[in-house]
Amino acid sequence: MAKGGAGAVVTKSVGVEPRVGYSNPTVVQAEAGLINAMGLPNPGIEVYSEEIKFSKIILRVPVIVSVFGYSGEEYAAVAKRAALAGADAVELNVSCPHVKQTGAEIGQNPKLLAEVVQMVKAAINKPLIVKLSPNVSDITVPAHAAVEAGADALTVANTLKAMTIDAETTLPILSNVRGGLSGPAIKPVALRCVYDIHEAYEDVPIIGCGGISDWRDAVEFMLAGASAVQIGTAVATDIDVFQSINKGVETYLRRKQLGSVKDIVGLAQHK
C-alpha cells in the first residue's frame, strides 16, 4: 500500500495478549458497504513488536500502530511497546463497536476515555492519535475529552454499529450478530462528524475516515476539516486506490488554483 501511494500506514489493532477473533462469517456485504465483526484478532504486542520492527525496515512511510486494551494500563503498556519497536505514532482504538469492555465502550465514556488517553500520553513520546466512535449522540464530547487529556490528533470516525439478517434462514449472518458498517454507506455520517469537531475545535488535527473511495471523497473530508484521510474498505476494490486519490486531489488543487491541501482544510466551514 505504501508503494501504491499511501502516505502512512495504520496497522490493525494490537492488544496485550493474542486474540483469535470471532468465527466466520466475520465480514458481510451490505447495500453500500461492508459490515465486519473480526473481533480484534491479533498475535499480541510481544510477537507484533517484531512485525513493527520489520515494517520499519521495508517501509519508507510512517507506521502508525493501532492499539487496544481493557484498561488504561493495558492501552499504555501496548502503546509503550509499540513505540519502543519503532512506531512513528500510536492510534488508540477506542471505537471498535463489537468487542466488549474495550473499544467503543471506552470511547463512548468521556471520563474513561480521558483517563486512558492521559495514561498513554504519559507512557510514550510519540504522537498520539485517538480514533473516535460515531456511535454517540454528540461526537464533540469525546473529541473534547480526548484532546483535553492530551491527544495530538483525532481519527474521525470508526464504523457504525450494524447487523444483517438472512430472511431465508431467519438468522443474523455475522457470528457475533453485531458488527461495524464501513464503506460508502457511512460517508455522509463520518463527514458530518468531522465537520462537527472542526467547527467546535478548529485547531485539532483530524484524520477523516469513513467510506472514502475516490479523490472527491477525500477532498470533501478535507473541506469539512480533515488534514488527512484514512482508507480501509475501498482497498477491497482497488489496492492502488491511494495513487488515484493523490492524483485526483492534485488535479483538483490545480483546477482550483490552490497551492496546497492546507488551503482547503475546513474550507466548507467558512460560510
Add this chain to the structure above:
Amino acid sequence: MHNTNNSIRTSQIVRIRTESPSVKTFTLNDKLCAKAKPGQFLMLWIPGIDEIPLSVLDAGNNLVHVSVKAVGDATMHLHNLESGATVGIRGPFGNYFTESRGKVLLIGGGTGIAPLLFLAKQLAAKTERLSFVEGAKTKEELLFVKELRGVCSEKTFVTTTEDGTAGLQCMVTTPLAELLEKERFDMIYTCGPELMVKKIFEMTEKHKLPLEASLERLMRCGIGLCGSCMIGKYRVCRDGPVFNAAQLREMQEELGVSKLGFDGSRIPF
C-alpha cells in the same frame, strides 16, 4: 462499493454425493458461482456454524459443485446436512489457472484434486497432451479416478498411494521425477498439501519449468481486506489462490514453512 459477488445468496443444497469415506460433493444452485473458472473458490456459509472457503470442483448450467473433506467442526456439520438444507454462498473469488497449450502436467493430492479435475476437463481438448498424477493415502481416498480416466488416456494417468492399495506405492513426487527427466512440459499445475506443493516447486525449478500452484490459507473475508490469508506479500484470497513460479519464489520463506493462525501469529508446518 457494491460487490455483487460478495453478497450472500442463500439456497438449498441440490444434491450430495459421497466420493470417499471422508469426502462429499455438494451441488448448489447459484448463477454467479456457476460461472467460476478452474482455481477459483467460493465462501460457503453453514448457518449458525461457520463460513469456509471451498475450491470449485465444477460449474455450469446455473450449478456449482464443491468437494468437502470432513476435517473439523464446520466440515463435519456440512457432511451431516441433507439435500434441501439451506446454506449461503458468496463468490466466486480469486484468480484462476491460466490456459496452456502443448504438453501439460497436472499433479496433486487429497481434495486438491478437485480444482485440477475442473481444469483438466477444460484443457483436455485444447492441449497436445495432458498428463495427470494423483496421490492419496489409500485407495479409498483416491478421488475422481473414473472422471480422470475419462479425461486422460490410460497412459498419462498415474496414481500413487502411501499404503500401496492402488497404483504405485510412493508419493506423487516419485513418478514426477521420472516424468520430468523424460519429457519437457509446457506447463505444470498443482494443488494439494503444501509440503507436496513445495517439493514439486523445487523440482520444477530445478528443471526450469513453468508452474502454477493453488495454495490454501486460513481465510476469513475472502475479498482481500482482513489479512488472514497472507503469504509473503500476497493475499491468497485476492492475489491468488493460484500463484506462478515467479511469485512462489518470492514466498519461499513461508511456503511449506509457516502459515498464519487465527490470531495472526506464525504456525510452523
